[in-house]
Amino acid sequence: MYKKLCDILDSVQKELPAMLEFEADGNSYIRNFRTNERLILLGGGHIAQPLCTFAAALGFSVIVVDDRPYFANQTRFPEADGICCDAFPNAIKQLEIRESDYICVITRGHRFDADCLRAILPGTLPKYLGMIGSKRRTIGLLNMLEEEGFSRSVLDFIHTPIGLEIGALTTQEIAVSIVAELIQCRRQKTKTFSNNMVLTCEDINLPLLELLADINVPKALLIVYETSGSTPVKSGAMMAVDGNYGTVGTIGGGCSENAVLRDAYHLIGTGEQRCINIDMSNDVAEEEGMVCGGQMKVLIADITV
Numbered sequence: 001m002y003k004k005l006c007d008i009l010d011s012v013q014k015e016l017p018a019m020l021e022f023e024a025d026g027n028s029y030i031r032n033f034r035t036n037e038r039l040i041l042l043g044g045g046h047i048a049q050p051l052c053t054f055a056a057a058l059g060f061s062v063i064v065v066d067d068r069p070y071f072a073n074q075t076r077f078p079e080a081d082g083i084c085c086d087a088f089p090n091a092i093k094q095l096e097i098r099e100s101d102y103i104c105v106i107t108r109g110h111r112f113d114a115d116c117l118r119a120i121l122p123g124t125l126p127k128y129l130g131m132i133g134s135k136r137r138t139i140g141l142l143n144m145l146e147e148e149g150f151s152r153s154v155l156d157f158i159h160t161p162i163g164l165e166i167g168a169l170t171t172q173e174i175a176v177s178i179v180a181e182l183i184q185c186r187r188q189k190t191k192t193f194s195n196n197m198v199l200t201c202e203d204i205n206l207p208l209l210e211l212l213a214d215i216n217v218p219k220a221l222l223i224v225y226e227t228s229g230s231t232p233v234k235s236g237a238m239m240a241v242d243g244n245y246g247t248v249g250t251i252g253g254g255c256s257e258n259a260v261l262r263d264a265y266h267l268i269g270t271g272e273q274r275c276i277n278i279d280m281s282n283d284v285a286e287e288e289g290m291v292c293g294g295q296m297k298v299l300i301a302d303i304t305v
Helices: 002-013 048-057 088-095 110-120 135-147 171-186 205-214 254-267 285-287
Strands: 018-025 027-033 038-042 061-066 082-085 102-105 128-131 217-228 240-242 247-249 273-279 293-303
Touching: 002 018, 002 027, 018 293, 038 048, 038 088, 048 061, 048 171, 061 088, 082 088, 082 293, 088 110, 088 247, 102 171, 110 128, 110 135, 128 171, 171 205, 205 217, 205 240, 205 247, 217 254, 240 254, 254 273, 254 293
Parallel strands: 038 061, 038 102, 061 082, 102 128
Antiparallel strands: 018 027, 217 240, 217 293, 240 247, 273 293
16 A cells, blocks of 8 residues: 555645545445646636635635736635736636646636637647537637637537536526536546445645655554544545654544554554444443544554555
């Protein structure tokens, strides 16, 4: 597992997604490590506001672009990681589009949409490119760009009209339909099992991964691979303990974590791994203040090289 963890650290340092596959209780599990993909909103109008809020809550790093100061400001988009007030072609050039980016073209008019696409399509295509507008309007715009020399195969890459068809009418509903399409694109290549063994947490704790990949430090990994009922963390929560009982990360804290840490500490240097079930619903758990009332299964594994 040590080599896998080193590869994961290398990937996330390059801002690439990574995946850890492991076995516990005779089953296979996947723990994804997903970097915060950039979502670039080209246009800061009314749909952009709820879209920014919803997307940021789902882990996207949102950048809002508009050429009007009244629309391109942090007060209007408090959840955005970046605001760019500039002409759309200039902003696109400055942002240097990556293959991992998601882009929503939601400007205030046909002319600005065309300017955005003319700036995007000759360069690196993002993972997702969607454009708002009615079918008639978007077909006309794409036909115009084809006449200008853009290939139909590239134009067909654009999701338009943007969003999944859910009968959305309000700006909030339209934003939901767009976010749903972003999720569909994000999950398109996510490896899954028929018995749903993909873990929930996908966050990246860089100090934790650096400790796990440090060849000079004896340590053990703890990872929650199943939960039921009310638990302090979701599956995929991770932490590590070293030979000095130093820890990075958490699997929920409290008595439950301390009990497993002792087992993990004693496993360091053995080359072994084991599975532990933490029951927070029985009488003993209640006496010790475990108020969540659920159960967690935790894999602990020696990562000493």
